[in-house]
Amino acid sequence: MAKVKSKVATRPKRADAQRNLDALLEAAKAVFMASGVDAPVREIATKAGVGLGTVYRHFPQRYDLVAAVLRREVDAVAAAARKASEDLEPLEALTSWLRRFTRFVATKRGLATALHSGDPAFASMPAYFEEHVGPALKSLLGEAAAAGAIRRDVDPNDLLRAVSNLSSSDEAHSQRMVALLIDGLRFGASAAPATRSKESPSDISRKLV
Template sequence: MSEAVQRKPRADGQRNRARLIAVALRLFVERGPDVSFIEIAKEAGVGVGTVYRHFPTREDLIEAAYRSELDAVCAVAGELLDEVRPQDALRIWMDRFIDYMTTKIGLTEAIRVVIAAGGNPFAYSRERLGEAVAALLSATAAAGVTRPGLRPDDIVMSLSGIAMAAGGPGQREQAGRMLDLLYEGMRTRP
């Protein structure tokens, strides 16, 4: 054979991978990057060999955990636009972004491990987030809700600032008020 045949991962393998990522993400946020693969495997209900099969290095698992959160927050923008009015989609997504950033901040120590090993977990983050925000802004501008010409990168940076200032679990009420201020500043004026 001249070419290797690429097989689609088995359903149980995909479920195991998803469980491993979810458990690892939670444990990395709670306790840092030094959580053992044995503990991650045990909580995910798989053997430690399964962890190594999916993620040969700790850095691979940390990066997968981070990217899963990025994928989720970007995907939800389109899902919200399909489910609710554009203005509601934008405001709901802004809250979801704060959740994403809170997790990202919780992963700071773990992400440093990836960067120290030469990885770049943020390689496409800003671009992907910008695309998600651009879709939301396009829909809200077309609906006459937000001002045309808003720059997605400005919105992402503003949301990041809110998350840094008030992204902690005990500050959700304040973060919500700050998001409302940002949202009102983006709206069209009669």
């Protein structure tokens, strides 16, 4: 069980290949930020200083490139969840992180769009979301539930997808609706074992007119 990552005498990756791959990911990230995920592949190739063929060898389909860039950012958000869990109290850690996550998705315009496009290249993305962000959110939920702040019957992945879907280009709107979801979570909270702030809608959702 020692050589799980065996390479069995296969040649190591060429240096230029790795260099181009990095350049591609970086260029793609920049272009996606600037022009959205529908930006032409040629534009990315040019920005990365490589040919079209190079792009398609590393990423057989256009969306594979999008997915690769996305995965990177997902990892960052997952890390943020773990950090919030350490730095803040349960309910605040949860709401704070959900706000951050909402902002994250809202920023990546067209990304959620691409996710829902039904393209097979994205079939694995929800799973990736769930595997990486899910556990982090699950612990946030668990801690909040243990504190009696929210109900216990909510599946992290369900909530994750819901927030993702809620996020539109209008961030203020997204935040209000997520706040409403949070109140939905608190609705069924069992009798609090610990101190429980006066029962009232969250600050944000209060701003609803």
